[in-house]
Amino acid sequence: MKNKYLNLNDIYLKDERFRISYFFSLEKLALSLKKIGLIYPPLVSFRNNHFILVSGWKRVLACSQISLSSIPVFVVEEEDELKTFLIAFYENLATREFSLLDKAEILRKLKEFGEAKRNILEFYMPLLNIPQTLSHLDMFATFSQFEPELKKFIHEKHIPFASLEMLAEFNSSERRLLLPLLLPLGQNKQKEILENLREISLKNDIPAEKVLKSAEILEIVDSEKLSPLQKANKIRLLLKRKRFPHLYSWKEAFDSFLKKACWPEDIAINHSPFFEDEDVTVHFNFKNEKEFKSHLLKLQEVASKKEFSRLFKLFSDD
């Protein structure tokens, strides 16, 4: 490799054939460059009358951001595409953790540059901490085809593999509709939306797009009174109710019982998870005998109401 100084304009950044990562924040690196300069020169290669980047995208973009005009580079003289890509791969492998999207890009490029499938499976996938199965290879190939705005969201929100797998089950126009619903939510709620939507669609043989464009969802989406977070949560609950209608009717019956029986607010009452057991638990806190007796009185009062016996009918067919 030869060491050389290049004008930043002489690096043809439109050629991204060896690029692995597309999303990074440049602020800290730009600050570091301002303070101490560029210590590790990026790698470039001369292809089709241009210098193109092999490795060091973040460094070059940060240099450009702080308006450096020329930078030191190493010129890779290797002509073989796969071997050149492997230089970029190993340089990155040694210095940072790859994101799921980086891994998807690496696997895609290894395949494109002609690496044998067996080698990808047996050698590169373990290096990337990916289980050595063809179905994982297929799945990562799908991730690499995600739309750029979705990739940005995945990067920013650190979306885990399981959710990416679910996203891969939707087509690109469905993913576009989903994106604003997922953006304001945490990972568990995102997963809930994806899973319930997918299963409603599969169970009823309706495309997910049609579910997302149903009148009740569009009404929420178009509402001007609701924030993006409120919209996402409303739609999440709506999907949950559609997915589990019986469970929700039981939950509503339980809540309605509490309302009708005027259940005291400072005494918690819970049914067993998913009503799987007949047990109901009651919980209250007290600081002294007076508070304890007051809670007991409230419970006694509730128990004496005729609505109280309805609670037990909820759990039985008798």
Next chain:
Amino acid sequence: MIESDYTPQKIFIERNSLDFALTKRIIKNTSRVPKEIIDNPHELIEDLKVTRNAIQEGKKYLLLTKQRGEFVKPCPCTPHYIGCNYFIINLELNCPLDCSYCILQHYLSNPLITVHVNLKDLWRELDIFCNKNRKRAFRIGTGELGDSLALDHMTEISKDLISYFRGKRNVYFELKTKTTNIRNVLNQEPADNIVISWSLNSSKMALELERGAPEVEERVYAARRVLEKGFRVGFHFDPLIRYPGWEQDYEELIKMLMKTIEPGRIAWMSLGSLRFPPLLKSIIKKRFPKTKIFYDEFIKGKDGKFRYFKPLRIELYKEIISFIKKNGGSDVPLYFCMESEALWREVMRWVPKGKKEVERSLFLPFE
């Protein structure tokens, strides 16, 4: 039809398993099947695991090896639900049938159909086990980690097992199958403590979900032949599945069954609704993407497995039991596989005090 058409593409024989009588018998019964002697099945298993569909690939091959652990174990059942005190004999692992709901897809780390050939160790272990439990009645069977009869045309193990258990009056030995591979059973002298049982489902579910298994009617006719020979028979409605029209389909199945089989000769019937650990769902979604049965209302049960929301299970069981009773099966011993106290109370109107009481309730008609 009383045959199985399953033939493995190849039989792998672990070198240290070559000299066993069962190995020699299987080799004799599969003369046209290529064989390969191997030193280490793990390499083979690892190779299979990187294929796109290791579970299906594994069904193409038979592995003859030694059981290195224990043959006889209590059925693992599931925590927090009532079991039935069943014991299992781990003679075979995996099965040539390919039922989409099969728990083995998740449960077994070895996708190969495997036969443990060191039968002498099995008999020794069974002698000790039966002697230890000689003062009580118990049930034991081979159909937990594989189908009891699916490989019987190659292994003929049913003959050995029936001979072994015949005369052991406190032991109820069960061969559990979905096949009609009963030729060897029919060639055996029956005994009252030998129960040949079938897993049944509605014709629609059997057709859609039980790839490679004979039609349900064929299974019931096989049961009738076994019954006519003098054996007791059992039936397992497991997994019971809800889908549009399930009520009519299961009623039809039960009508047909009770018309064909004399209820008095039915040793027991078990009922279990569809349940599955979370990981199985992702396996099934990949292997059987068109299967819709997992998109009903499943909740996470106390054991971490998904099962139908309780009122749906109650409805399912009550209907099935009413079909059984309506069709002459009022006295057939019934039990649930892996159900809760609440559900026993609601549906059966009694709650066993534990798995031993479930077991005892099944023996009453024999005693």
